[in-house]
Amino acid sequence: MFTQEESTPVTNIKIKKILISQSRPDSDKSPYFDLERKHNLELVFFPFIKLEGITAKEFRQQKIDLSKFSSVIFTSRNAIDHFFRMCEEVKRNIDQETKYFCITEAVGLYLQKFILYRKRKVFFGADGTNKSLFDVINKHKENEQFLYVCSENQQDNDIVSWLKNHKCDFKLAFMYRSVSNNIKPVLEENKFDVICFFTPSGIKSLLDSLPDYKQNGTAIGAFGENTTKAVVEAGLNVAIKAPIPQAPSMVSALDKYLSEQTKKNA
Structure with missing residues (x-):
């Protein structure tokens, strides 16, 4: 074949x-x-692919305090699942005023599984592209501390580069890894x-x-x-x-x- x-x-x-x-x-x-x-x-x-969640022990080695971030960036539902799993495992409560920036509306709506969904706290790009996500983040980036939740072996370098180039205060949080x-x-x-x-x-x-x-x-x-x-x-x-x-x-x-x-x- x-x-x-x-x-x-x-x-x-x-x-x-x-x-x-x-x-x-x-x-x-x-x-x-x-x-x-x-x-x-x-x-x-x-x-x-199959996803394996990073353990709480592995996550603690990243020295990230989840409660210190005012905004979280999600590019998939998997990222949302593992973020809230990790919050529970390391016993960190997330502030109700936390903002969530999502790659698409569908990803944003998935947050309803974990939080009281409020439009003024959940933002998403207009067409699912990185550019539309950047446009939304750009409007809110002042005084925000962003946590970008991603795979240990598959973070989006375009997003990372944009956050760096636009002098955003951000941190990568590896919470899962993909396996073929x-x-x-x-x-x-x-x-x-x-x-x-x-x-x-x-x-x-x-x-x-x-x-x-x-x-x-x-x-x-x-x-x-x-x-x-x-x-x-x-x-x-x-x-x-x-x-x-x-x-x-x-x-x-x-x-x-x-x-x-x-x-x-x-």
């Missing part, structure tokens, strides 16, 4: 099977299943027309399992600027990008792409 041929972008093919590099949604009401029915195709869910899953069996046993990635770690997992992987016409979807960058750096082509104004989620980006393919094949 995998050859040494040059990677080429996918064009005008009938999409039959899509690999989503995440766990299968818990709810049957997920929009992914609406997409599956609408376009009469098969979705396969398989997480390319063995995805070789699922890729060797199936022919996927589309593979969707959500993090740079997903790309790393692909190359860890299949160092000589070639695209060979498979369309690749990438969620987020950093994931797109990782795909390109791996020598692969991106056919589906999200979030963008016309497609704020991977589901909507896939729907848009599949509809365009249907029109081309009509």
Whole structure:
């Protein structure tokens, strides 16, 4: 299935099977299943990475007092889960006036699981890009102490660089790490027309399992600027990008792409 041929972008093919590099949604009401029915195709869910929480002992070695920060930056729901897990494990209460800056509205709304959600304390970018997040942070950065919660091996260097260049008072807080899953069996046993990635770690997992992987016409979807960058750096082509104004989620980006393919094949 995998050859040494040059990677080429996918064009005008009938999409039959899509690999989503995440766990299968818990709810049957997920929009992914609406997409599956609408376009009469098969979705396969398989997480390319697994996350391991950093222990409280490991976190204490970073010498971070969680109660000292007035603002927290989140770029994923996983970061939120591990932040509040760590707060509980090290027995630190978070001030009710803490501000939260999130990469998307969906990430921001996820905070409702842990806090009393108040719009004046939760901020998010307009379109899911780093730039829109920076625009929001820039309006509030005076006199704020930011805690950027991220993976030990996958922090966003663009965010770090922006915070440094704009003289923000900030600290990185590593609370989890990503570990590659063995995805070789699922890729060797199936022919996927589309593979969707959500993090740079997903790309790393692909190359860890299949160092000589070639695209060979498979369309690749990438969620987020950093994931797109990782795909390109791996020598692969991106056919589906999200979030963008016309497609704020991977589901909507896939729907848009599949509809365009249907029109081309009509």
